[in-house]
Amino acid sequence: MSAKxxxxxxxxxxxxxxxxxxxxxxxLKIHYGETHAIMGPNGSGKSTLAKALAGHPDCKITKGxxxxxxxxxxxxxxxxxxxxxxxxxxQYPIEIPGLSNxxxxxxxxxxxxxxxxxxxxxxxxxxxxxxxxxDMMGINQSFLSRGVNxxxxxxxxxxxxILQMLMLKPTLSVLDETxxxxxxxxxxxxxxxxxxxxxxxxxxxxxxxxxxxxxxIKPDVVHVFHNGRIIKSGDYMLARELEEKGYEWLTNE
Amino acid sequence: MDxxxxxxxxxxxxxxxxxxxxxxxxxxxxxxxxxxxxxxxxIRLISKKKGEPQFLLDWRLKAFRHWSKLxxxxxxxxxxxxxxxxxxxxxxxxxxxxxxxxxDEVDPxxxxxxxxxxxxLHERAKLAGVAVDAVFDSVxxxxxxxxxxxxxxxxxxxxxEAVKDHPELIKKYLGKVVPxxxxxxxxxxxxxxxxxxxxYIPKGVRCPMELSTYFRINEANTGQxxxxxxxxxxxxxxxxxxxxxxxxxxxxxxxxxxxxxxxxDDAEIKYxxxxxxxxxxxxxxxxxYNFVTKRGDCRGKNSKISWTQxxxxxxxxxxxxxxxxxxxxxxxxxxxxxxxxHHQQADTxxxxxxxxxxxxxxxISKGISAKKAQNTYRGLVTIAKNAxxxxxxxQCDSLLIGDKCGAHTFPSIGVNNSSSxxxxxxxxxxxxxxxxxxxxxxxxxxxxxxxxxxSGFCKEVLNELPMxxxxxxxxxxxxxxEGAVG
Ligand SMILES: Nc1ncnc2c1ncn2[C@@H]1O[C@H](COP(=O)(O)OP(=O)(O)OP(=O)(O)O)[C@@H](O)[C@H]1O
Ligand SMILES: [Mg+2]
Numbered sequence: 226m227s228a229k230x231x232x233x234x235x236x237x238x239x240x241x242x243x244x245x246x247x248x249x250x251x252x253l254k255i256h257y258g259e260t261h262a263i264m265g266p267n268g269s270g271k272s273t274l275a276k277a278l279a280g281h282p283d284c285k286i287t288k289g290x291x292x293x294x295x296x297x298x299x300x301x302x303x304x305x306x307x308x309x310x311x312x313x314x315x316q317y318p319i320e321i322p323g324l325s326n327x328x329x330x331x332x333x334x335x336x337x338x339x340x341x342x343x344x345x346x347x348x349x350x351x352x353x354x355x356x357x358x359x360d361m362m363g364i365n366q367s368f369l370s371r372g373v374n375x376x377x378x379x380x381x382x383x384x385x386x387i388l389q390m391l392m393l394k395p396t397l398s399v400l401d402e403t404x405x406x407x408x409x410x411x412x413x414x415x416x417x418x419x420x421x422x423x424x425x426x427x428x429x430x431x432x433x434x435x436x437x438x439x440x441x442i443k444p445d446v447v448h449v450f451h452n453g454r455i456i457k458s459g460d461y462m463l464a465r466e467l468e469e470k471g472y473e474w475l476t477n478e
Numbered sequence: 479m480d481x482x483x484x485x486x487x488x489x490x491x492x493x494x495x496x497x498x499x500x501x502x503x504x505x506x507x508x509x510x511x512x513x514x515x516x517x518x519x520x521i522r523l524i525s526k527k528k529g530e531p532q533f534l535l536d537w538r539l540k541a542f543r544h545w546s547k548l549x550x551x552x553x554x555x556x557x558x559x560x561x562x563x564x565x566x567x568x569x570x571x572x573x574x575x576x577x578x579x580x581x582d583e584v585d586p587x588x589x590x591x592x593x594x595x596x597x598x599l600h601e602r603a604k605l606a607g608v609a610v611d612a613v614f615d616s617v618x619x620x621x622x623x624x625x626x627x628x629x630x631x632x633x634x635x636x637x638x639e640a641v642k643d644h645p646e647l648i649k650k651y652l653g654k655v656v657p658x659x660x661x662x663x664x665x666x667x668x669x670x671x672x673x674x675x676x677x678y679i680p681k682g683v684r685c686p687m688e689l690s691t692y693f694r695i696n697e698a699n700t701g702q703x704x705x706x707x708x709x710x711x712x713x714x715x716x717x718x719x720x721x722x723x724x725x726x727x728x729x730x731x732x733x734x735x736x737x738x739x740x741x742x743d744d745a746e747i748k749y750x751x752x753x754x755x756x757x758x759x760x761x762x763x764x765x766x767y768n769f770v771t772k773r774g775d776c777r778g779k780n781s782k783i784s785w786t787q788x789x790x791x792x793x794x795x796x797x798x799x800x801x802x803x804x805x806x807x808x809x810x811x812x813x814x815x816x817x818x819x820h821h822q823q824a825d826t827x828x829x830x831x832x833x834x835x836x837x838x839x840x841x842i843s844k845g846i847s848a849k850k851a852q853n854t855y856r857g858l859v860t861i862a863k864n865a866x867x868x869x870x871x872x873q874c875d876s877l878l879i880g881d882k883c884g885a886h887t888f889p890s891i892g893v894n895n896s897s898s899x900x901x902x903x904x905x906x907x908x909x910x911x912x913x914x915x916x917x918x919x920x921x922x923x924x925x926x927x928x929x930x931x932x933s934g935f936c937k938e939v940l941n942e943l944p945m946x947x948x949x950x951x952x953x954x955x956x957x958x959x960e961g962a963v964g
Contacts (some may be wrong), residue, residue, distance in 0.1 A: 279919050281915060282911075282915070303915070303918045303919060304918050304919075304921050304922060304923050304924075307918070307919055307920060307921035308921045312919075313919050315916065318916070319910075319912050319913050319915075319916040320913075321913050321916070321917070321930075321931060321934060322907075322934065322935070323931075323933075323934030323935050323936075323937045324930050324931055324933070324934025324935075325934070325937075328930065328934075329917070329920070329930060332922050332926065332930055333917075333920040333921050333922055336920075336921040336922045336923065336926070337921050340921070372934060373916075373934075389920065393920065393921070
């Protein structure tokens with residue numbers, strides 16, 4: 226275990242949105258193959274961290290560094306971060322009317338291939354894989370030709386995020402409340418999707434408010450986020466404790 | 479071939495334009511161009527040069543006399559520099575000692591030009607079974623696949639040839655759908671038009687291939703005035719596509735075309751346009767003034783005329799392809815994408831005139847504006863007293879990129895029949911930063927993301943284009959939006 230390689234390393238990070246400093250001196254290290262859960266009260270800065278990683282233009286880094294696969298992530302434009310293998314599952318997936326899901330996904334895959342100097346994916350291979358993974362995510366074929374997230378229910382949007390993740394095969398996926406608003410069956414499907422992707426070479430950050438998702442995906446580490454920094458880290462048992470006691474016993478300390 | 483002799487001085491802008499408008503080269507070919515100016519003698523000269531019969535000259539002169547009494551229309555949502563009609567040359571033709579009998583006799587420089595434009599004129603190139611007529615400045619230089627079409631009984635030729643070979647058809651149909659009295663530019667066109675395409679599909683024939691015409695303005699200080707006439711006889715079917723490009727020049731150039739379509743009983747005409755005239759530079763200098771009158775006459779019962787247009791070029795576009803639904807049960811359709819960037823102005827739309835019973839029309843208009851561009855949809859749907867049970871569906875969507883551009887819609891209706899139904903839907907949306915970020919997070923760069931969002935927005939219209947051209951149209955939309963954001 227000692228030879229574990231670092232995939233993501235965040236050091237002394239400050240990040241702000243507008244004039245407001247939200248992430249405050251954050252440190253976090255994630256190795257290949259690890260799943261980290263991030264929990265914490267509303268407004269504590271969890272989504273802001275996801276934005277900082279993805280390079281959202283509203284989010285300004287004012288201090289510190291982020292290294293991803295030993296690359297200085299902060300120097301990469303948004304699309305290159307993605308093409309290097311960083312995936313963000315959005316807390317609120319965006320609708321793009323008219324642009325069909327499959328056209329969108331194919332463009333994303335081909336962008337990735339181009340970045341890696343590979344050929345475009347073949348149409349038949351693509352469709353085959355897409356159908357298979359859509360089945361796995363319980364997404365009806367008819368959704369694939371509909372507009373991206375256009376008129377999807379909340380749960381369908383979240384499953385679609387996981388479908389995209391499965392197709393794009395990222396090294397690090399940052400899933401922002403992918404479990405919120407899911408019914409019990411969807412929750413199982415989504416966790417199955419996440420688990421199918423995790424392996425020795427991939428890692429994920431799972432942002433969640435609920436212990437029930439963590440029951441299925443078994444995180445290696447659970448962090449508690451408060452006021453823009455990690456105030457406590459532990460194993461899965463920490464999540465259960467939080468479920469019982471809430472955050473107050475930590476935030477009042 | 480001289481690759482490019484535009485006079486823009488700033489090399490940076492030069493590069494940008496080069497990237498944006500890749501058809502901006504000129505062809506260095508010897509041309510015969512008559513001196514600028516417009517009067518009856520010029521018209522007689524044009525007619526004589528083309529060896530036209532007397533009826534045509536008489537018609538031209540009547541049109542000219544009518545035009546001389548008219549004033550330019552001023553109702554468009556357009557800002558246009560005054561056009562001096564005496565500064566334009568009304569005839570320019572590549573010098574071809576004797577008119578070419580076959581493609582092998584066509585000047586290789588011309589063939590090269592069309593290759594550069596992605597339009598192989600050589601039949602040997604066998605462009606996916608598409609027959610092409612190419613109009614260079616004022617005259618048609620080549621029509622491909624003539625033999626094969628003739629075997630099917632289809633006439634597809636330049637307008638001038640048709641005047642010589644089929645004067646009876648020209649006499650019967652010319653100016654019947656768009657009379658020279660129709661409007662200012664239609665009158666001007668009737669007086670000075672120099673060439674164009676003519677199509678006749680006989681009874682019961684399904685045209686065996688796509689027909690298309692490519693228009694190219696090359697000479698400076700010329701106008702292009704072409705006329706297209708398509709007649710689909712009973713039970714026939716044809717799909718026709720036109721494409722247009724022009725070199726980059728600092729001065730505005732005038733293009734005033736007329737298109738007339740006639741569909742008899744049970745006939746169907748599908749007319750698609752990919753218009754990519756030079757739009758002018760980023761400061762709004764130069765570009766084509768595109769004033770076009772297009773009208774289809776659904777004369778027969780159960781006939782159908784469908785217009786699809788992708789308007790990405792020109793500094794000013796003024797056109798309203800329309801349908802006259804005269805036959806009972808006839809159908810008119812209008813699918814349009816009008817994209818304007820920088821200082822481009824587009825004022826476009828359609829007219830659907832329901833005269834017969836059970837007539838149907840459908841209008842899908844997608845307007846996209848970026849930078850300082852203005853985009854106007856202007857539509858008119860009228861239902862006559864006897865047009866029982868007629869229906870119209872209109873959908874007008876506008877997409878704005880940035881906040882300096884504008885979209886306007888002026889739909890008007892006139893209903894004189896109570897058993898008819900009209901539906902109208904309109905939306906205006908913006909490409910949001912959230913949509914862009916979502917796409918870019920998936921690895922797609924900003925330009926491609928905009929291209930994808932736009933083609934999603936335009937899907938219903940792109941789907942109407944013949945396969946071969948849908949790809950081209952998508953690429954064109956994206957190229958024309960380069961630099962639209964930021
Ligand atoms: N665009 C913005 N403008 C101003 N403030 C913002 C903006 N985005 C986020 N914030 C603020 O930053 C803080 C952190 O927000 P963030 O979305 O990161 O919280 P979160 O931990 O993800 O909360 P939740 O659990 O509710 O999703 C909040 O106080 C929020 O109001
Ligand atoms: Mg959040």
